[in-house]
Amino acid sequence: MTLEVWLAYLIAGIILSVSPGAGAVNTMSNGMNYGFKRALVSIVGLQVGLILLFVLVAIGLGALVAQSALAFNIIKWVGVGYLIYLGVMKFREQGAMDVAQVSTKPMPLSKLFSHALLVNVTNPKSIVFLVALLPQFIDPNAAQAPQFLILGTTSVLVDMVVMVGYALLATRLAFFIRSERHMRLQNRIFGGMFIGAGSLLAVASHK
Incomplete structure (x- = not known):
């Protein structure tokens, strides 16, 4: 893999990660509710999910999903259901006392991790995107495993840095959200964003 090819992939990865x-x-939701350190656990979960997607693509499952409407729809509807579930749960959250008190009853780290992992793993568009993108950067005449390793590591590191930035931004914003009314509004906003993401996934067509 040449440096030019890697740089092109790096740019594509940055654009993908920065896009909300x-x-x-x-x-951002975890950063605002539980603080930066606990948000890091969810970021690790996202990266584990991303690694799993890369493994699936590398062993050929990605190609199967890209070609099979049934496989696509199964994963799609699991993702739709999970995102909408997260949105409903966020809507049902009560307004927090104040930001300083949010961490008195934090979500278990295992739950933060598993929720984030499922957010990535249950997104079939990520699999289809990887199937469409990766072949453009893979040299079929060279060993594929090292190339997948380089591209996968690049994606994980880029996404981790971007997510850390989002978490830091969210914790800074949290200081401006101290009333129960503001926290309830924040929960509604993030709940709506999750439900919106699930709705967009629901109308995604198999290609």
């Missing part, structure tokens, strides 16, 4: 999506929504 379910992962960014999840990270």
